Every structure is written in structure tokens, then in C-alpha cells.
Amino acid sequence: MPSVTASSWLLYLGIINIAAFTAYIVFLQLRIRQRNRQVGLINAIILDHFRRSGVEVVVGSISLMNNKRFTALIESEPMKRFRLSHIIEMTLREHIAKTCGLALEKIYWRFPIKDAEPNGAASSDNNDKVPPKNADDYINEGLVPYRDLPKVDVSESSWEKFEEFSTKDPNHAVAAER
Numbered sequence: 001m002p003s004v005t006a007s008s009w010l011l012y013l014g015i016i017n018i019a020a021f022t023a024y025i026v027f028l029q030l031r032i033r034q035r036n037r038q039v040g041l042i043n044a045i046i047l048d049h050f051r052r053s054g055v056e057v058v059v060g061s062i063s064l065m066n067n068k069r070f071t072a073l074i075e076s077e078p079m080k081r082f083r084l085s086h087i088i089e090m091t092l093r094e095h096i097a098k099t100c101g102l103a104l105e106k107i108y109w110r111f112p113i114k115d116a117e118p119n120g121a122a123s124s125d126n127n128d129k130v131p132p133k134n135a136d137d138y139i140n141e142g143l144v145p146y147r148d149l150p151k152v153d154v155s156e157s158s159w160e161k162f163e164e165f166s167t168k169d170p171n172h173a174v175a176a177e178r
Contacts, residue, residue, distance in 0.1 A: 035063055041100050042070055049095055055079070069105040078111040085109055 042061045050057045058075040072092075076082065085107075093104045 038068075038100070038102055039063065039070070042072065042096060042102060042104065045096055045099050046072060046074065046092065049092060050076075055081075068101075069103045071106040071108070072104055073108050073110070075110040075112065078113065082109065082111070 039061045043059045046059045046061075047057065055076060060073040061070050062073070063070050082088065089107045092107065096102055096104045
């Protein structure tokens with residue numbers, strides 16, 4: 001019967017360590033592939049969900065933790081229908097949970113505003129009243145109350161005027177008017 005020496009035990013132990021290390025690397029690679037497939041699946045489901053409603057979006061998803069919770073990053077043009085995006089988020093979360101069994105934990109929205117002019121130049125004062133041709137109607141609707149505001153005139157004054165106004169009692173002026 002052959003005797004087992006210390007050097008042969010070290011050799012066996014080394015082979016076992018190399019096999020364990022190789023198995024661990026293969027396990028990590030499989031886990032990364034599975035995570036990438038899940039991210040691709042979530043992106044495809046979100047894109048399909050918005051395409052059915054006629055909206056083009058750009059989607060990216062990530063998983064920050066090693067669990068089944070994901071974060072979606074959605075970029076779209078500003079639209080009125082996204083005004084209540086928390087309702088869209090709830091339906092999107094439910095849809096992803098039913099479709100692929102994954103949890104969409106967070107959704108971040110980005111609504112980039114395009115330049116009014118192709119070269120990005122600022123408009124002149126006489127064009128303030130008329131919205132640009134390529135501008136978004138949703139943005140123009142939000143700017144309507146601000147278009148007719150009077151222009152503020154700012155000028156310098158003397159230090160004495162500043163001290164006079166800063167030391168004056170504001171309640172004294174109100175009482176004098178009554």
C-alpha cells in the first residue's frame with residue numbers, strides 16, 4: 001500500500017483549491033449573464049409598454065444590489081400624459097411583476113427640453129410673443145402666463161437711499177396710508 005506523503009497532500013489540496021476557484025468564477029459569470037438577460041427583458045417590456053400607447057422612449061435599467069430589484073431610467077419628450085407619472089409607474093411595476101416576475105423598485109424620468117432654434121441661439125426680444133415653430137406645445141402652454149409679464153427695470157441707487165429704506169419701519173408706512 002503506497003503511503004501518502006505531505007507533498008502529495010499539498011498537491012491534492014492545490015488541485016481542490018483551483019477547482020473551487022474555477023467553479024466560483026463560472027458561477028459569477030452565470031450570475032452576470034442572468035442579470036444582463038433580466039435587464040434586457042425589463043428594457044424590452046418597458047419599450048413595448050410605451051410603444052403600445054404610441055410613445056417613443058429611451059430606457060435603461062440597472063440592478064444595484066444582487067437581488068431581484070431593479071431601477072429603470074426612462075427618457076421621453078415632455079408630454080401632458082406624463083404629468084401624473086406616479087400612476088404610470090404603478091401600472092408599469094405591476095406589468096413587469098406579472099410579465100417576468102421581477103420587481104421594479106424605482107423609476108427615474110428625464111424629460112429633456114430641446115432648443116427652440118436648431119443652432120441653440122437665443123431668440124430676440126421681438127420674437128418673445130410668438131412661440132418657435134419646432135417648440136413643444138406642452139412647454140409653450142406652461143410659458144403662456146410668463147410671456148405677458150412686465151419687464152423689471154433694475155438700476156443702481158446711492159448708499160444713503162439704501163440706508164433710508166433699510167432703517168424705515170415697514171409698518172409705519174402702512175399705518176400712515178390708513
